[in-house]
Amino acid sequence: MENIPQPPSSVENLPGEVVSDILIRLPAKPLAQFRTVSKSFNTLISNPSFIKSHLHRSTSTHDDETLMLIHSLFCFNSTNPITTHQSQSPHISNSGSIKLPQSFNLTPNYNRASVIGSVNGLVCFLLTTGVGFVTPVIHIWNPSLYAIMTVAPYAIVGDGVLDLHYGFGFDPVNDDYKVVKFARMFRPPGFLTAGDCVFQDWLEVEVYSMKKGSWGVIRDRFPSNVTCVFDDAKVSFTGSDGRNGRVHWLCCGGIRTKQIIVAFDLGVEKFSQFSLPDSVGKWRNGRANVLGFLGGKICVMGYDENGNFEVWVMGEYGVSESWVKDYAFSQFGGGIISPIGFTLNNEFVFQDDNKCLGLYDQNAAKVKSFNVTVSGWESIERFMIVPYVDSLVWITPAN
Template sequence: MLDLEYLPYDVLQDILHGLPVKSLIRFRCVSKSWNSLITSPAFINSNLTRSHSDSNKLIVRYLDVKYQVERYKLIYEDNDNNDSSSSEQIQDLEFPLRCSRWDYFQLVGSANGLFCLHEGNRFILWNPCIRKFITLPNPSIIDVFHCYLAIGFDLRTDDYKVVRIAYQSVNVRCEGAKPPLVEVYSVSEGSWRVTSGGDSYPHRITIRNWHCQAASLNGAVYFTAEDWGDAQSSIVLSFDLGDEVFRLISLPNGKFGLDADIRTSVFNGLLSLICYGRQFLSSVKSCSVWVMKEYGVVDSWTKQFTIDFNMLHCVDWKVLGFLNNDHVLVEKIQAYGTMLLLYDPESQQQVKNLGFSISARYSYAANYVRNLTLLDKPNDVVSKRK
């Protein structure tokens, strides 16, 4: 066995970074020094930086139609194999939890491959990469009208945070309405904390699509919102996890009114918008993806591509995520069932049918990231609340 004492630290770190996750977990038993190194925040963050784009993979969450339980799969493309049902392209991920109230958990979202789920006030962080989860303490803010939730990564402190934006009244559109209360859970601190973030919440702005997940990027989380002031238009509301301040990002050319169906997302590492076009207020007929080329610069919004769903011959559909080769994962809703398929926006053609049926409305996709967060914690630890 190699003695840590005779191996330079930098060399050891480089060797460990190149090992599979299973090996890293096993090598924690080599010595206290190795365990301390592998579970240190510096090593975990360095490992995350090196593996932030782990091939061309998406984690897909969906509700199994037959058994009415949620499932997770790892999906990736194999250019040398055209068999869409191949195990090399779709891999089952073991989900260690079962919701006690319903058939499935409500999904807050994900950040760097770390998932946040909840049922009522029970919040869970789950890292499928290392097969570990923890249960958070109950939030301290209760008895509110409605809460909007998000999970993100604070770049300033290298910390994962869960955000609860709690509205205190029904009519938040009126001038002078109470600002929401903002509560943040910090993984490093292991507790919830009520912040002063609500003081910066802009007047007459309401978050829309409570069931849609907020995008996480550049140390902030992003919600689509409605501006009920003079502008009367859709807008993006961000919450910075570092300074805990709300900010507004205008949409491209002010083209999107209050009735626009927009979701925030991340496309190739850039803040993006998935904009749906409907016909007769019912089925989706087209979708355009806009990307902010220069972060924070409104004039840099660029339409990346448009998908014409009439060409896919489906009743309704939804964009779930993007692979690194720009292929789009689409949920295709048909009269006889809902399927997942891959779509190439360049050729405007369906690439592959992924071959399994799901239940509509509950699906979600996120890029797979090799992440060691929670490695130093035993499963299902209930941390303390301040």
């Protein structure tokens, strides 16, 4: 009688590529728990190549994308500071699926939080007291793994009130996650004359490396021609796979009304800047432009001087002459919306004239409502939408 092959007695006895193909389809949290099952599972799941493959699958299969709606200045002791919404049905709110680790201890009085950015499933946020000027405490958090770490204090604090700005992103050259910090101090009142800028020159720039677990001062300085930085992006648009390797800020350059984009390359740790399209290149009160990514390319959303809503996409990165207008969003004219940004799935998030959050699917030409209304002090400036990416990226300080 012909011998019939017996099935493997356990998953571990399956061929390695089969095991990998099975495990890569599972969410990050149970996968992390599987590390304790056996040495072979631990070796596979901890392998950087497996982590990257799992991440690629997470970022490329998001037909029904999960979006985290986070109060930009939320309190950890407030009710539902974080809710999640599926892009197919954003009107349904889930307030219990994303939580901070129970072991996370707040620094005394540091209970006001603000999101710096997110990438590859990691969310970087800072904590302050919300009263006066104090040095913020920065954290990097993986919601998938309920894992969080505290970033070491930076060295350059300053002796006065600071105009502080941050960025967070992935450095694909060095396979590292970095926080960039730049600041300037107010000029003493007695040294101000008519027409003077109220700020002093930009201080040295510091960059935190998660791989090294420390801050370092870099040679390059933040552009001296920048007079104002707009830290009001409402969609964390570095929330993709981070292959661009840069973080961006919308700024005023030289002339107060002229807006530019300042970029920081996390690999070579240098700044660059480029101009916006002429029609949306001027800052207007109540008409703030918004940066984002659409189809993997940087874009800007805003209104021209006639009140027409426009979306411009940069065809070739860093080339100001390559801006191309996307006419798919011209229907949102008339000043009836406030643009917020785009999701990983290229859906357009906005606030309408009734202060309600909406999500526009351009492929289906359909608008979906979040069933969330923001009014009064709790305006849209108090929210950030962060794409949730299921991720195995470990939150561990360097040894």
